[in-house]
Amino acid sequence: MMEENTLISKKYYETLLESDGQVHPIEALSDAFIAEQKKEMPDFMPLRYAQGEVYFHYKDYEAAIFKWGNVMGELEHWAKKNIADAYYEMAILPTAEEMYKSISTDSLVLRSEVALQLFSLYIEEERFDLASRTIKEVVSFHPDYPNVTDLARAFFEEQKDYNSAIELAVNESIRTESLRWFDALQKYVDEGHTKQLPPEYFLQVMQTVFKSDPERFEKLVLSLWSVYKKQKVYFSWLAALNHFFLQAEVGPYDNYPGLSLAFKDTYLELIDGRYFIREIEGLIPDLLSNWLKLADDTHSLFAAAAVLSWSEIFPDIVHSLAVSDAENQLLKSKKSINSLEESRVLFEAIELWAGQRELEISQKDKWLVRELLDLQTRHLLLTGTSGTGKSSFLNTVLGEEIIHNDTSAFVFVKDSDQSGILEISDNEMKDVPGLESISMSRRQRDSLFEIKFPSQFLHQNGLSLIDTPGLNGSDPIKYEIFNLLNACDGLLFVLDAETPFTDRERDTVIEIKRQSPYTQVHFLLNKMDRVYNDQDALRILEETTARIQSILPKSKVFAFSVDYNNGKNLDDLAQFLSTNFQAANLEEERAEKLLYFIRKTLTSMLEKRVEMENKLVDSINWNEDMVVKLNGAINQVNDLEKEKTRIIKNSYRQIKEDVKKEVNTKIPEILRECAEMLNEDSDFRRVHIDLNEAMNDRIQEYMNHTVLPKFYTSLKGWISESKEEFSQSQYFLEEMGDGFNTMYGKDRMHLECDFRVLDDWSRDADRLTSGTHIDDVNILMRHTPAQLLLKSAGKLFGAIGQNNTALYTRYKKFLETQDYEDVTASISRKFLSQFELFEKSIDRDISMFFRNALGVLNDAVEEAHTEIKESKESLEKMREKPELIRDPINLFEVRLRMYEWMLNARDINNIPQLDSVKSS
Template structure:
C-alpha cells in the first residue's frame, strides 16, 4: 500500500506497528515517549498517527489536538483530517473553511479535499457548489479513482443532462473507452443529446470511427434520430455529412444501418415539406455519402437518387459520383415494387395539390385507375382523315356511333349497360342522351380540342371477350394542333392500330404521321388495318395490294401486322378473322410497361399542376380587376339611384304641395264669403240678446258643411290624381331598378341582384288620403264671440237693448253691418291650420316615405359593394402570397419531379437498358 493510500484511509499509523502487535495506542504512546526523550526523533509523524487512531475510535477532539501539532510534511494532510473531524462532528461550516484553506501541491490531496467538499455541499443542499467542485475535481484530475463515476451519478440524479453528456464526451475522447461511448449512446437514445449543437460530437465520432466502426454506426444512428424533427436537424446533416465525407468509408464495409438512415432521410427531405434553398446544400453531400456506403438493399435507390438529382442540378454532384451511380444502378438488385412506389407517388402529389387548394382533376385519377387494370388491353385506333377509321370502329361496335369527325378522345369499353361519361379535369358528367354525346364530340361544332375523355361503355361482345378498349381520337394529318394534343394519349395505349385506305395505302403523309407517333411513343407496338378492301373488285389486285402494303409496312416497322378489312361487309368469316386479329394484338401486359406509362402521366400531372398554378394566378388577377370594375359600376349605379331619388322626391312632393295650395286657396277664398253670407240669419225681429250665439253656431255649421261637402271631396279627387302620378313615378323608378338588376345579373352570370322598390308606401299614401279626406268633425270656432272691443260693445248692446222693440232696427243694422264687413282673415287662418294640419304633416313625411321606397335597393347595392371590396381584399392577399412565395408551390413539385425521375431510373434499370 502506498503512502498516499494510507493517508487517504487514515492507516498511516500501521507503519509503526509490528506484525504481532495488537494495541496501536500503547505502541504509539511508547514511541511518542521515546521520541520525546530523543530530540532528533520526528514527533509530528507519531502525533499524526495517534490522531488517526483517535479518529477511528471517534475521539475527534483528541484527534484534532494531535493533528494541530503536526508540523512536518504531513501538515496539509493533518489539516484535511482536522476538517474531516469537524465534518463528523457536524460542524460543517468549520470543516468547509479548513478544507478551503489547505494549500498543497499534492494532486491526490487536492482530489480528496474536492470530494470531501462535494459531499459536504450535498449534505448542506448546496447543489450549485457541489456541481462546481465536482466539475473542478474532474477537470483537474479525471484519473482519480471514481471521480468521474461520482460526477456522472450526481449529474444523472439531478437530471443535469448537459453536464452528464459533456462528461461522457470528454471521457470518451480522453480514455477511448467503449464504456463511455456506450454511456453517450444511451444518452442519445433517450433524446438528451439534442440540446447540443451537432458539431459538439464531431471529434468524439472521429475517435469512435477509428476505434470501432460498429459502435460508430450505432452512435450515429442514436444521434441522428435524436436530432430528427428538431430545429438543429439540418445542422446535424451538414455537420455529419462533412465529417463522414472525410472518412475512408466505402461499400466494402458493412454499413446497412447507416445506409438505411440515409435512405429514410433522403425520402423525408424530398417529400415536399422543405424548400429547395434549404435542400440545395444538404442533398448533394447526403447523396454523395449515401452512395459511398450503400449496401445491396439500398444501392438501387441511392444510385437512382444521385442520377435524378444530378440531372435536375447538373453541377451539384461531382462527376465521379454520378459515374459511380451509373455503374451501380445496373448492377443493383431490383426488388422494389415499382407499381406501389408509382401509385404512392401519384397519391402523395394529389394529396399535396389538394392541400394547396389546387384540384388535380378527375382526368388523371381516371387514367391512373385504368392503367392499373392489367387485364384490359388499350388499343389506340389512328389514321389520317378519310381512311374510314370511324366506319371501322362502328363496325367493331356493331352500332353507328361515330357519325362525324370527333374533336375528343373517346374510349369505348365493353359493359353490360350503356353509359356515356365525360371525364374532364373539373368534373364528371354523364350524358343523358346519345344526341347530347354527338353534339359534345362533333368536330364541326367544336373547333378546338377538348382535353376531356369521353368514356363510352356499351354491350359489345368483341370488346368484352377480348378484354379490349378502343381509343378513338381526331384524325391525323400532322399539321393540326388538335391532333398534337391527341398524341398525348398515345401513352395510355398498349398498342396502336393504324387504319389505311386500300385505294392508296401507306402514303408519304401517313409515313410522316407514323414517324411523329414513333417519336412520341417509341416503344408502342404499331399494327395496320387495310380498310375499304371491298372497293378493290379484282381479287388478285386486292391480294397484290395487301402483299405490297405488308412489304412496305414491314420495311418501316418489321414486327407490324397488316389486316385487310371492309367496314361495310359483315360476314361471319371477316368478323371471326377480325376477332382473331384483335386477340393476337392483346398480348400479355408487362407490369414494367404500365409502370412506365403511369410515370409518364405523373409527369404530365406535375406539368398540369404548374400550369394550373399559373391559371390560378391569372384568374385571381382577372377576378380582382373585374371586381374593381364592378365596384365602379355599382358605385355609379348608387349615384344614379341617388339622383333618381332626389328627382322623384322633388316631383312627388311638388305635385302634392300644388294640391295643398289649391285647397288652401279654396279655403281662403270661400270661408270669409260663407261667414259674411251668414248675415242673412239676422232679422229685425231677432233676439239680439242671443243673436251672437246663434250667429256663431250658424257660421260654424256652414263652414263645417262647406268643408265636408265641397273641400274634402275635391281634395279626395286631387289626392287620387296625385297618387296616380306618384304611382307612375314609382313605377318608372322600378323600371330603372329592374334595368339595373338585369344589367348586373348579366355581368355576374347569375341572379345575384333583385332590386325592388317598396310599394307599400303607395298603399300607405292611399290609406292616408282616405283618412285625410273623410268627413271631419271640426271643433266649434269662436267667430263672433271673440273679445275684440267692437264685438264686446256690440254684444253688450244686444244684451242691453235687445229687450226693447224700438232698438231692434238699430241693432239689426249694426249686426248686419258688422258681419258683412269683417275680413275674417284670422278666423280663416285658424280653421285652415286645424283642417290642414294632417296634410302638412303628410307632406313632411313624403321625403322619408320615398327614401323607404329606395331603402332596400340602396342596402342591396351597398352590401354588394362591401362584399365585392372584401372579395377584392381577400383575393389580393391570396395573390400576394402566391407571388411573394412562388417557391412554396414550385419547389415541392420540383422534388416530386426528382422523385419521379428516380423511379424512372429504377424502371430503366429493371429493363437493363441505359437511357438518360
C-alpha cells in the same frame, strides 16, 4: 508502484518484518524500535508509521493516530491520509474531511486515494454535488487509476446524472479507443439521454470510432441521427454531419448501408414540400456529395440521380467534382430501382401536399395514374379519322353495342364482374345512368367515361380499350388524345380499307409519334368485307403496309372484317395484339408515363397559383370599378328621388293651393249671400245669432259637398300621376339592375321599389276627403265696432216696428259689403291643416319608395369593399411568401427529375430535356 500498493493497503509494516512471520507484528516492531534506539543516528519514522498500521488493523484507531501523528519526512503525507482514514472509521467525518483536505502532495496515487476517500465520505453524507465534483477531479488528473472511471460511471448512472456519464463516455472513448466505452456511449444515445447536447459535441468521438470500428461508427451515427431528427437542432446536426464526412476519407470498399439509406431518406424528406428552399439550400449540396461518397450499390443510382437533378434545377451549387462523379456512377450503375413504386410515392406526396393547401389536382389525371399502377392490364388506345368504322370494330370485339357512331366522348372500356359507367372530368367523378349519357356528351369533351362490364375478349387478353372521337381536325380532341398517349401501352390506328392511310392520316400519325416517340403504333385495316375479292384485299394490305412502313418501319397492319369468321378473326386479332404490343419492361414504361402526369400536375399547380394571383388582381380591379359604378348609380337614384319628390310635391301643393284659392274666393260669397235671409220682419234682437248659425251651416255644407269631392278627385288624379312617375323610376332602375347583372354575369341585383306607398296615399286620400267637421266660426258674434253697433241697435230698436226698415237696410248692407277675410283664413287654415300634415309626409314616403333599391345598391357597395379587402389580404399573403407554393413545387420537380435520370441511366446523353416547371 509496489511500495505505493503497500501504503494504500496499509501493509507497509510487512516490509519491516522478518519473512518467517513467527513473531507478532507488534512485538517484532517493538524489538525493531529498541534496536533502532541503539543506533548512532536512529530513524524511528518508518517504525512509527508501521506501528500505526498495525494498530489500525486491530482497530486501535487512537493508538494509530498517535503513532502517525509523530511521523515526519517522506511518509508524512501518507500518515496524514491514514489519520483521516482512522477518523473516518471512527465516524468522525468532519475531522476526517478536514484532514483529507489538508494533504498537499505531488503523488498522483496519494491524491487519487485521498480524493476517493473524500468521494466515499461525501456519498455517505449524501453530499452528492461534492461527490460528483470530487470523482470528476480524480478522472481528470488520473483517469488510469484502477477502477476510477468505472466507479465514476456507476455513480453518475446511480444519480441519473447522464450529462456527466455521457461526458465521461465520450472522453474515455476518445482517450482509450476502448470498445466498451463506445458501447456505453451508444447505450446512452439509444436511451435518449443525449438529445439535449449539441450535435458538434460528438464530432471528435465520431472521428475516433470511425477510425477504430466502422460498424460501431455507423450504429452510433444512425442513433444520433434518429435522436436529432426529432429536435430543433436537426439542421445543425445535418450541418455537423456534412462537415464530418467532407473531411472523412471513405474508401471505395467501405460499406455503410445504414448511412446510405439514412442519407436517401433525409434527402427525400427535405424536398417533400415541408421546407422552403432557403432553409435547405445550404445543406443539400454537401448532403448530396456525402451521400454520393457513402452510397452502397443499392443507393448509388439514387445518389447520382439526386446530385444531377439538384444541379440541373439549381445550377452551380453542387461541386463540379460531385457532378462528375454522379455522371460516372450513373453510367456504371447496374442496379435498377422499383421506379413505378417510387413514382407512385412521389405522386401521393404531391397529392397530400396539394390537399393540405387546398390546391386542386385533376380528378381525371388522378384516375389515369391509378390505372397506370395496374400492371395486370395493358391499356390500348384506339383512334383514327372519322368514318373508318372504329366504333363498329370496337362493338364487334366487345360483343355488345357499347359505342355509338355519334359518340364524341373518350371512353375507357374495362373488363369487370360489376357493370357500371363512371364520368371522370378534371373536377369530379360521378356515376351516370346509362350509355345514352355518353351519346349525348358532345358538350362534355373534357370528360372521360369508364365503362365496366364482363368482357371475355378483354379478360382473356388482359386488355382495356380506350376509344376516342374521330380525328377530324379538332384541337381539343387532338390534345386529349396526346394526353391519353401517356396513359396507354400502345396505339391501334384504325384505317378504312376503301381509302387506306390517306395523307391526312399519315400527317396525324407523324404528329402522334412526334408527341410520343416511344409509343408503339400499329394499324388495323378495317372494312375488309367491302373489298371485292381476296386478291384485291391482299394487294390493299401490302400497299398499305408498305406506305406505313416507309415512315414507321416497325409498325404492323392487321386486316379485319366484321363478316369474316368472327371467332377466328378475334383469335387472330388477339394474337396480333399480344405479339406486337409487348413491353420490354412494363413497370419502367408505366413509371415513365406516371412521371409525365406528375410533371403535368406540377405545371398545372404552378399555373393555377399564377392564375389565382391574377384572379385576385382582376377581382380587386373589377370590384373597385364596380364601387365607382355603384356609387354613381346611388347618386343617380338619390338625384332621381329628389327629382320625383320635387315633381310630386309641387303637383300636390298646386292642388292644395287651388283648393285654398277656391275656398278663399267662395266662402266670402257664401257669407254675403246670407244677406238674402234678412227681411224687414226679421227679429233684429237675435238676427245675428240666427245668421251666424246659418252661415256656419252653409260653410259646412259647402266644404263637405263641394270642396271635399273636388279635392278627392284632384288627389286621385295626383296619385295616378305619381304612379306614372314611380313607374318611370322603376323602369329606370330595372334597366340599371339589368346593366349591373350583365356586369356581374348573373341575376344578382333586383332594384325593386315599394309601390305600397301609393296604397297608403289612396287610403289617406279616402280618409282625408270622406268628410270633415269644421267647428262653428263666430262670424257675426265677434266684437268688432260695426257688429257691436248693429247688435246694440237691434236690441234697442228691434222692439220698435218703425225702425225695422232702417235696421234691415243697415244689416243687409253690412253683410253684403263685409270682406270676411279673417273668417275665411281661419276656416281655410283649419280645413287644410291635415292636408298640410300629409304634405310633410310625402318626402318620407317617396324615400321609402326608393329605400329598397338604394339598400340593394349600398349592400352591393359594402360587399364589393369586403371582396376588395379580402382579395388584397390574400394577394398580400401570396406575394409576401410566394415560396409557400413555388418552393415545394420546385422541390417536387427536383425529385421528378431524379426519377427521370434514373429511368434513363443507361443512356445519359438521350435523357429528354423537358421544360422546367420552375421556369414556367
